[in-house]
Amino acid sequence: MMKDAMAQLLLLLTALVHASQAPEECSGPTTEICATVGSNFTLPFRSSGCDPRCTWLRDCHDVCFCRDGYLHCEAGYKSRFKVSCENVTAEGDGSMIILSVQEGDGGLYCFPDSRHNSSCFNLVVKPNGTSRQVADLKNSTTLPNNTTDDPNKGWKTGVAVGFAIGLVVGFLLGALAFHFLKKKCPNQLVQDVHHDQRRNDVEMQRNGDNNEDDTQHQLMPQEG
Incomplete structure (x- = not known):
């Protein structure tokens, strides 16, 4: 010892x-x-x-x-x-x-x-x-999501945005077309009515002239 x-x-x-x-x-x-x-x-x-x-x-x-x-x-x-x-x-x-x-x-x-x-x-x-990943997780201020990144996320987002823009543009064009037609239709109806009235007047005048000719022809003395 x-x-x-x-x-x-x-x-x-x-x-x-x-x-x-x-x-x-x-x-x-x-x-x-x-x-x-x-x-x-x-x-x-x-x-x-x-x-x-x-x-x-x-x-x-x-x-x-x-x-x-x-x-x-x-x-x-x-x-x-x-x-x-x-x-x-x-x-x-x-x-x-x-x-x-x-x-x-x-x-x-x-x-x-x-x-x-x-x-x-x-x-x-x-x-x-392995230890580097653990250290990164400890030093990170935000915890990573459990979901993995979608490799097609970029083009899917682009398609969705493009579709939304197309809907908005289509709606605006439709509204403008409706507004234009709404302003144009009353004027067109008035023009059509006037056109029909003028056509009726012409027909009536033509019929009146024909009747007058027939009357004069009847009143003329018949020979022998």
Whole structure:
């Protein structure tokens, strides 16, 4: 029991000492890389020296570190952050694998080597299609309708508007025609009456002349 407590205390003191010696700035330019929520992503760290004592940092805080060939990760990183102390020692490969990336995993990740040269990656986590839709729904001021847009809605609306305009124009033309005929019909009737009267007068005059001729013919003396 006492040995376990001493071992835990030793690891804690080692981590604190190493954190105090960790560089605050990156040795070279910081590379920005993007990962999608839910994916597995690898931070491709390389080491210029084969130091069995190395540490992976996030925002200047320890994530994992190797001591005497054993890997130790801080709480919250053990289950999803994977690194290999053997690969660092043998090949200088300090790649860190993040399983099932979460939105809170973004930040500045650093890997200082034995020469205190720190390579850095700025991890930007982007939502996938499903989480993006959920975020858009939360940020939207109006809820979307459950109905889908009708692709024929445009031309249907145009036909309806055109039909309504046609009805209005037809009604106006009909009203104007009715008004015109209403004004014209009385004058036409008067003209027809006058025409009939003149025709009757002519007929009566013609009949009168014929009667007068017949009367004169009867009154003329007959010869022998």
